[in-house]
Amino acid sequence: MAARTRLRRARRALLASGTTAVLAAALLAGTEATSQAATQGPCDIYAAGGTPCVAAHSTTRALYGAYNGALYQVRRASDGATRDIGPLSAGGYAAAAQDTFCAATTCLITVVYDQSGRGNNLTQAPAGGAAGGPDDLAPATAAPVKAGGHPVYGVYVAAGTGYRNNHTSGIATGDQPEGMYAVLDGTHFGGGCCFDYGNAETNNLDTGNGHMEAVYFGDSRIWGTGAGNGPWVMADLENGLFSGADVGYNANDPSVGHRFLTAVVKGGPNQWAIRAGNARSGGLSTFYSGARPNASGYNPMHKEGAIILGIGGDNSKSSSGTFYEGVMTSGYPSDATENAVQANINAVGYQTAPVTSSSLTVGSRISLRATTACCTADSLRRNTDGTVAISPINAVSPAADRTAAGWTVRAGLADSSCLSFESAAAPGQYLRHSGFQLHTAASDGTALFMQDATFCPQAGHSGQGFSFQSVNYPNKYLRHYAYTGYLAGDGGSNTWDNATSWSEDTSWLAAQPWS
Ligand code: AHR
Numbered sequence: 001m002a003a004r005t006r007l008r009r010a011r012r013a014l015l016a017s018g019t020t021a022v023l024a025a026a027l028l029a030g031t032e033a034t035s036q037a038a039t040q041g042p043c044d045i046y047a048a049g050g051t052p053c054v055a056a057h058s059t060t061r062a063l064y065g066a067y068n069g070a071l072y073q074v075r076r077a078s079d080g081a082t083r084d085i086g087p088l089s090a091g092g093y094a095a096a097a098q099d100t101f102c103a104a105t106t107c108l109i110t111v112v113y114d115q116s117g118r119g120n121n122l123t124q125a126p127a128g129g130a131a132g133g134p135d136d137l138a139p140a141t142a143a144p145v146k147a148g149g150h151p152v153y154g155v156y157v158a159a160g161t162g163y164r165n166n167h168t169s170g171i172a173t174g175d176q177p178e179g180m181y182a183v184l185d186g187t188h189f190g191g192g193c194c195f196d197y198g199n200a201e202t203n204n205l206d207t208g209n210g211h212m213e214a215v216y217f218g219d220s221r222i223w224g225t226g227a228g229n230g231p232w233v234m235a236d237l238e239n240g241l242f243s244g245a246d247v248g249y250n251a252n253d254p255s256v257g258h259r260f261l262t263a264v265v266k267g268g269p270n271q272w273a274i275r276a277g278n279a280r281s282g283g284l285s286t287f288y289s290g291a292r293p294n295a296s297g298y299n300p301m302h303k304e305g306a307i308i309l310g311i312g313g314d315n316s317k318s319s320s321g322t323f324y325e326g327v328m329t330s331g332y333p334s335d336a337t338e339n340a341v342q343a344n345i346n347a348v349g350y351q352t353a354p355v356t357s358s359s360l361t362v363g364s365r366i367s368l369r370a371t372t373a374c375c376t377a378d379s380l381r382r383n384t385d386g387t388v389a390i391s392p393i394n395a396v397s398p399a400a401d402r403t404a405a406g407w408t409v410r411a412g413l414a415d416s417s418c419l420s421f422e423s424a425a426a427p428g429q430y431l432r433h434s435g436f437q438l439h440t441a442a443s444d445g446t447a448l449f450m451q452d453a454t455f456c457p458q459a460g461h462s463g464q465g466f467s468f469q470s471v472n473y474p475n476k477y478l479r480h481y482a483y484t485g486y487l488a489g490d491g492g493s494n495t496w497d498n499a500t501s502w503s504e505d506t507s508w509l510a511a512q513p514w515s
Pocket of ligand 1: 130194236238240312313316
């Protein structure tokens with residue numbers, strides 16, 4: 001059989017069998033299957049599509065099949081030493097070296113290296129027009145997940161955290177075309193401005209409409225919205241988060257909350273698009289594709305070519321999110337190329353990494369101790385009226401107080417892979433939120449009660465202990481604020497959503513009970 005016929009048949013068979021879209025796309029592009037190494041990364045796919053990566057950032061994996069350099073750098077608190085973390089092998093997943101290096105201390109992510117070879121690394125963002133700086137660095141252990149079955153870490157952005165590079169190479173400027181994607185935690189977001197990844201001003205200032213082009217994720221209603229209550233993937237084009245052609249509301253941009261979310265924005269002369277999908281499976285949906293927004297200043301664009309992560313163009317840093325990987329390209333990628341990249345992301349098999357610890361064993365009694373510097377002598381306790389607060393408790397505290405700070409760990413009432421906490425002082429009563437304030441109460445048997453009383457442990461947002469995520473408000477966590485117990489977001493409409501000290505206030509040590 002002629003080679004060309006064999007190739008045609010192979011193409012048809014692969015497409016019919018649903019074999020990975022990566023391979024299929026390569027075949028459609030006329031590339032021999034043998035040239036598609038199993039280890040190819042998103043940037044190999046973009047390059048094959050004629051829109052090469054000019055920045056490639058990930059703390060979880062290499063984004064080129066041949067990349068074997070550093071992925072990110074951590075700095076530990078104990079002695080200030082730094083360590084580069086690379087992949088286990090070329091094209092592979094991040095090695096576990098961070099765990100050994102950071103054992104018995106805490107670490108911050110200091111650099112997210114650019115894998116494209118252009119040196120477009122992301123480091124601590126400086127002060128900007130909207131907020132002082134330098135911004136906070138992400139705790140290195142706050143976003144543990146699994147990629148390819150390997151334990152890895154994402155970049156956990158609490159409000160105040162930000163990375164930037166104002167001196168880039170190869171990033172689009174002016175009206176030049178570019179594409180970008182980011183894989184994010186779709187359950188971690190905020191309503192402030194602006195959790196972004198992408199192209200921004202090179203001077204940290206808002207220099208006007210069209211001077212940015214970045215992926216935005218969150219439920220901000222300041223500029224644009226989509227359908228439902230959010231969060232939404234939008235494009236931050238400066239002085240506006242855009243969900244479609246119109247300023248404000250665009251019905252075709254749906255709320256998306258996949259635990260692992262692929263978010264895509266691309267833009268070229270009088271065209272741009274928003275696309276997104278579940279990073280774990282399935283394809284990308286196009287939420288907008290068309291002409292530049294119906295507002296002045298965005299056509300042509302005035303892109304400046306800096307790169308931001310976690311902040312707005314003017315260093316607005318009032319929002320939050322978690323970043324696992326992302327790239328920026330030169331040229332406007334085709335939908336087919338992006339679809340192939342999405343198949344490659346699917347193949348990673350991003351998974352949550354359930355936090356397991358002997359200190360959170362179901363059936364054991366524990367105390368939950370505050371970690372914020374103000375309050376390290378304090379434990380979470382039930383008051384006699386059923387409200388919940390923190391107060392200093394120690395071995396010689398009155399017995400009633402020591403018992404009030406005791407919690408029996410139970411399998412989560414609404415989700416047995418998470419936890420509920422039964423009060424040692426009031427057996428049968430569970431820690432729950434109501435009106436986003438913490439109380440203890442006996443179950444009334446409703447689904448709402450079960451959900452309000454179920455919390456999923458994660459690594460502590462500050463890098464210490466655990467944070468406890470509400471099962472029905474996944475963007476809110478157990479927090480102390482003004483010595484009172486709340487369910488709080490990292491920024492939000494309640495006073496206790498205050499972003500200051502949020503990471504610390506939501507990080508708890510699960511320790512021996514006081515009685
Ligand atoms: O476009 C939304 C935001 O507006 C930008 O991120 C920021 O630079 C400005 O405040």
